[in-house]
Amino acid sequence: MALLELRDIWKRFGVTQALSGAAFDLRAGEIHALVGANGAGKSTLSRIISGHIRPDSGDILLNGARLRHAGARDAIRAGITMVTQETSLAPDLSVLENIMLPRIAMPGRLDWRALRRQAQALIGEIGQSEVLRPDMKVSELSIGQRQLVEILKALALDSRIIIFDEPTAALSPHEAEQLFGLMRSLATRGHGLIFVSHRLEEIFAVTDRVTVLREGRIVASGLATETLQQGELVRLMVGRELQDIYNRGGRSRRRTDGAVVLRVNHLSCPPMVRDVSFEVRAGEVLGLAGLVGAGRSETIETIFGLRQPVSGTIELDGKPFRARSPRDAIRAGIGLIPEDRRGQAIVPDFSVRENLLLAHLGARSAVTLGYGTRGAAVRALLERLELPERRLLDANMLNFSGGMQQKVILARGLVLAPRLLLLDEPTRGVDIGTRSSIYAMLRRIADEGVACVVVSSDFEEVIGVSDRIAVLSDGASVAELPAELIDIEKLGMFAAPRSSAEKTHTVLAELVARYGGTAYWMAAEGGRLFCFDRVGDDPSADPGFVTGGFPEIAATAIAHAVGAPAGALHRAADGARPTLLVPISGKRGHSLGIVGLTFGRAPADFDAAAVTQYILAALGERRDAPNETRIEA
Template sequence: MSGPLLEMQGVVKEFPGVRALDGVDLDVVAGEVHCLLGQNGAGKSTLIKVLAGAHQPDAGRVVWQGEPITLSAPTAATHLGIATIYQELDLVDGLSVAENIYLGHEQARLGFTQRGQMRTAARELLGRLGHADIPVTSEVGSLSAAGKQVVSMARALSHDARLIVMDEPSAVLAHNEVANLFRVIRDLTAEGVAVVYISHRMEEIREIGDRVTVLKEGRTVAAGLSARTTPTAELVALMTGRDVEYAFPPRPARADPDERPVLLEVDGIGRPDEFHDVSFTVRAGEIVGLAGLVGSGRSEILETIYGARRPVSGHIRLAGSALRPGSVSAAVRAGIGLAPEERKSQALFLWDSIARNVSMSSLRRFARAGFVDARAELTAATDAVRRLDLRPTDVTRAVRTLSGGNQQKAVLARWLLTDCRLLLLDEPTRGVDVGARAELYALIRELADSGVAVLLVSSEVPEVLGMADRVLVIREGRAVREADARDIDESQVLDLVMEGSSV
């Protein structure tokens, strides 16, 4: 085929009060990995929903194999061979692998589903992706995040997809799983399948991408750039409109430990099949990072400190006082806040206002004779979001309208209102663009400098090392090394977390 497989020309999409796309151009050729970059709010999600048939453009046109098309519904995109794998996978956990792959287009004869035929076809698709080991009769809910990604790709191939859009596909994957994802993508492009790849991780763009299109404020600001040779500083400047330093905020000078009191004491806590005999401390004003592979027990440790899980052994103390095991309310009253890994499903009420999301853990402060003082609530929430430079500052807006970085700021603002003493951060910059990352890093360091103790989990080792004062390495549920962040490097951490693993 000569010419692009897909062309999107001058695409415009408006929502009430918002022009999400303001003349976007994109062209994709068969067999390439085309990376789509832009800050949160740049229009990437809206663009791929137009391509998926979920939104209809108000202006512009979409050209497929040289012919203008109308994507009036998701089924129209699927029929053409355009498949979208969203960051939040749309699989049904209670159905089998084969049933998920053929969901909506089950193979049938005379009105009866041909389950055996579907299973055979599903095995062939999984084998094509190099994952014939995934049992097609297993429930999808029993699979790992990486396994679910493969099932989503197999579903796309079941529609004879010629273009697959992948939205942050590595966000929930461990290091070795990302490498396997890239192998699958290379196999697909070798067969002529085109991939539109969305990621905030520059190292992934370099490794898997061919060309790059950059969006900013709903417009295409650069197209056809080389993914491998375009300088990172140039890409960042295009996305943000300014130069953004990748440097983390400066750490304070090494302090005498006795100058800062121990705030959190974790002594020998454990939970069966999750983590075992974990002990460490966090001092006021200190950032301690937990480094480890996905599934090593890092998130479970944070949730246990927060009271969302109950330890079967050990003790947790805050400022010398024992915390009631398995009680979130007791943890919050003691001054502990959690920004969880999945903020949209675990921390935010997306359809509620920014103000209510910020104030929900402090509503007692605004209660008057059994009723919430709405004016006091709005004033306090507005003050909190302004402290964190959350944009926009209109706290009556639904929190779902915010970018990923500003949604994370809303979660942090919630804990500012509670006078939080210990802040637990689980993947604080997941799905956040580079500009917002720099802002979040500065904010976290500012909170620590004000005396808040911070316990941080991240799958990105450079982030742990760049932000933390001390690092605790977790492998298979056990703490295997504790070190000053200045005294350990990325290769040492990776060696520790992967030692004895199957990768």
């Protein structure tokens, strides 16, 4: 018997038929994906299950018994909870109070000491004890941290059925992996989990079965995830094949000849932005990569005038620029697509047209609205983004799906024909079809000469859509490199917070203090080295690269050691630059890079085998015998 079953569910909103005879079943102990394009009906079906809305007709069965809940409170009592994509937290309350908010509405006295202990245990389960404290005020949290609190609020109820609606949209890859581990643990304990996500790699990584919705109808029900291919799932979702999602086809080689539109030098806006430098040229897409908390969003908000810098310089078209307000930025030809749709971009009481033309009003000094002057531009943008013009008359943006909302916000940023467009998580919470159209639009406007800066927590996306990538970590620039030279693993190593990379840095410093020379953490692939960290400044032991560098191996001073057996000291043909390279790997055997040590002249007492074991003991989870491993280029 299914834990939860829905039969013949119908739901209409005005003239829109959201669900047409939908059916769904969930088993105890499984993670069941609910997927589909934006507007397919996933959120509507989820909200019906969680009691937020009532179906027009159809049956809901819980453990075989018919269930009729009048609202979300009844659903919670029945053991059903939903984690929403747009957080529903009370910003003036603490993390603890928000986690336990559903308990407040229930009868009986509250034991806050016990609730605090439970909250701390839950925070520990998702690996956030060091950065998320029960007494923190929710209004002071980042959007990613607020999403974690939303998840914790659902977990605190220990419901038999938990619906996760785009739970990772605002999370870093590390945070998402911790959440997946927790979800697997819940399923093992007999909970039934419904997982709504537009990220196909997550669906294949964590779910057991998949149900696909398209235009309110079920087109595939309860398919075993392990039997599916990604292309097949995309066809089911959007009704057609999507080739070249990042729109690379036919695109000219990466543009480096355009004039520099934006140059940022040593920008500081504490506490999140400490020392950021990069430049972007006309016709170029620059990705700002990093983990949540790296200062990416705060950097572009500073450029746009939402925050004021304390030091550093910003140049626009070669001239000093400082936006004291967003209006200054808009009038200077800068557009911003913000990260938080609900909190930063949408005015719920405005119509779709009024929301789309907000930037137009910001740039206009006349008394009248002047909407007619933008009519042709708006129609052209709507056609590009495949948005029906009649929807401009909708009275409320919140009636749109997340993907359609994002298209309207993107059109708002483009309607003034900016020279520089700043996009903060432009595809967060939208389906693969909408993402494909946004990528195509981004490439088209870049080809027209617009300079684009894209912030994304999705490393695959930032690599796929960018020409170059500037990597930020803990509020500072750490590397800037062409996108075609980097992959997800190396980007993650560059982006690692300095706090988590401190262990590696300490080992490098200890090696140099004990033996001299130069120590470094790097990766070698495709004929290049990628240096994540380096300690030591002895010119005679210079390996030929610096932190953040990505030279060709042949151009470095350690080419003789790459490809040689690891864990032994290797010298060049002339006896110079004796070098030890030690590969380190994680607990699942995945590569964590290479630790190297290069000398001008090796100390007489240097024991390569002992140093190798020291490095592996300090940094590696798996001890490969040195003579079994080679460093491949």
